[in-house]
Amino acid sequence: MSDVTYLKEAEDASLEIDQEVTEAVREILDDVRENGDDALHRLTQKFDDIEREEIQVSEEEIEQAHEALTEDERAAIDNTIENVREFHEEQLQHVEGFEKEFEEGVNLGQRVVPVESAGAYVPGGRHPLVAAPAMSIVPAKVAGVEEVVACAPPQENGTIQPAQLYAMDQAGADRIYCVGGAQAIGSMAYGTESVTGVDKIVGPGNIFTVEAKRQVFGHVGIDFLAGPSEVLVLADETADPELVATDLLAQAEHDPMARPILVTTSRDVAEETQEELEAQFGRLRTEDTARESWDNNGEVVVADDVDTAVDVANDYAIEHLQVMTENPRDLMDDLYNYGSMFLGDHSPVVFGDKAVGTNHSLPTLEVARYSGGITVGTYLKTLTHQQLTAEGAATIAPWAAKICELEGTHAHQLSAEARLPDDESELSEEAQRIKPSD
Ligand SMILES: NC(=O)c1ccc[n+]([C@@H]2O[C@H](COP(=O)([O-])OP(=O)(O)OC[C@H]3O[C@@H](n4cnc5c(N)ncnc54)[C@H](O)[C@@H]3O)[C@@H](O)[C@H]2O)c1
Ligand SMILES: N[C@H](CO)Cc1c[nH]c[nH+]1
Ligand SMILES: [Zn+2]
Known part of the structure; x- marks a missing residue:
């Protein structure tokens, strides 16, 4: 870019x-x-x-x-x-x-059951x-x-x-x-x-x-894959570099492989945050790990404008996304690749980590491109079911049989046709038209 x-x-x-x-x-x-x-x-x-x-x-x-x-x-x-x-x-x-009658006599549904x-x-x-x-x-x-x-x-x-x-x-x-x-x-x-x-x-x-x-x-x-911690702080010129540094370090201390990232529209915030980090390392009992994480994996990106900063954040598909801008909610709809999002100065990642109630088990390694974190859904299976009446079967059978004919799946075709009514006049006009010939 x-x-x-x-x-x-x-x-x-x-x-x-x-x-x-x-x-x-x-x-x-x-x-x-x-x-x-x-x-x-x-x-x-x-x-x-x-x-x-x-x-x-x-x-x-x-x-x-x-x-x-x-x-x-x-x-x-x-x-x-x-x-x-x-x-x-x-x-x-x-x-x-749910269960719903999609056409006359065609009842389809799903049940959600735990593993x-x-x-x-x-x-x-x-x-x-x-x-x-x-x-x-x-x-x-x-x-x-x-x-x-x-x-x-x-x-x-x-x-x-x-x-x-x-x-x-x-x-x-x-x-x-x-x-x-x-x-x-x-x-x-x-x-x-x-x-x-x-x-x-x-x-x-x-x-x-x-x-x-x-x-x-x-x-x-x-x-999903939930590995060493990652945090990306998305900051504009209103962000407080002291807080930004503190929150980056809060994830850096987890692992030498942790990834703390700052993406900001303000060069001043970028430079002051780096100075703050140097000042704050020394007060940490976990300094060694945090420093190794920052030195090896830390990144500071200055973006020309907020739209670009948002694109960069989406590209990272980061685990924790902390938005420290004047109006964080304005950016919410444009941000879509993250494990969990923390909006504004009063919502640091540590709250989600430890106490607020959302789940801290979140995707890392760019897995946020295709997965969110643990939810109750993680433990549930969505199982579908179907029950058709004779009328419903008469509607669907010719369509299913036509697909089978195209594929050459003959046993499937016979299974569908076995559900056709003996009296063809019971089929709709459309179904009669497409019904495979004997
Ligand atoms: N993504 C998330 O949602 C999330 C949530 C919490 C924690 N984390 C991450 O979990 C990690 C926790 O790390 P940890 O080390 O404390 O935990 P861990 O409990 O996953 O691993 C500890 C085990 O690793 C094994 N081990 C250590 N060195 C080894 C080696 N050389 N070869 C084979 N096995 C070895 C040992 O058996 C040890 O018991 C941190 O990186 C943290 O950021 C991620
Ligand atoms: N930071 C949380 C515990 O303090 C858990 C976590 C999520 N990702 C990595 N670690
Ligand atoms: Zn943490």
Whole structure:
């Protein structure tokens, strides 16, 4: 594009998953498929440096997690779960089946039913994300999934971090397993002696977790690819560079592979934000990760005008899109490629991440071109059905038979013609005209 200037451009902007990661994950998945629990124990030892006797988390561990938290800590987690539940219950109200008579005697419809079982992956390698269980377990239960199992990696003491475990339990997981990364995805896809295999696996994770989901797709369903965090701030000259920098860093701290992007119509905002970033790195306890993410993947784009900035934002198809312009709502209809959009100075990504009720499990790696984030619909199947009366069949049969004739699908044609009335006069004029000749 000629009307944009990159003040900072990522050196390697490829979003392809590395071949080495693909191979490593293939080996892990084969191991889990062939060797079940034995592989889970070995791989947990190898990647997490932990030995556990049981993969499944015991009632006692869950109780200990409850007790390890203060009342305020539990209340904060309960609040997130409740907000996420309310938002997704509302979502469910907007998902409907129907049945309608499209022509006389031709009744067509659809029913929306939950999958029988789902597996929620809850990331916890770098930071045990405490809001994450709400995002993948609560919508499953709201959708009506009978059996929801959940996996999270062990912390140094050999079990799931207490706040995360409490959240997994409160969110409604039926069984909880302490296993992380690609091996967790493999266990839920193929089932092992301890881990119940499921119909669909959901939830975000690091590049190994994401690649594992990609590889098990087909054997089980998956939601979409939800990898390392991405944020794009779309700012005009009214944006506050201090806030812009703060919000970019809030996603950069997730992962060295996180992608923080600024697209602005103001060169001043672009330059001041870069200065602010330098000033703010030092105050972060997560400085190392945030700096690596910014240095390697951060980008600053100055666009000539707001329409161009909007086009650039759509091209990125970013996970989190934060719009910090004078009238953010004016741009809403023109923005269509993003996982979730945050409008105005008072709506930072962190609210969606942690507490407001929308889902933080969102598409990365440009997947927002064809998918949104987790919704109740992630756990639902839309199943169609049809029932025709004799009159309805008489209307449709000649049309179906004509298509069969064109294809040479003779058995299909006979199946359609078997529904033709014996008395041709019962066919409409049009149907009589096109009816295949004997
Ligand atoms: N897109 C989204 O919706 C979304 C939501 C939340 C979090 N996230 C992302 O999830 C990620 C969480 O990362 P994480 O590392 O904490 O989580 P994780 O829980 O996905 O992975 C941890 C596991 O990775 C495995 N692992 C580590 N190094 C490995 C190696 N070299 N080979 C094979 N396996 C290895 C270990 O078994 C470990 O248990 C972050 O990037 C965050 O941005 C994305
Ligand atoms: N940022 C959220 C938790 O703080 C989760 C997330 C979404 N994408 C990447 N990470
Ligand atoms: Zn976050």
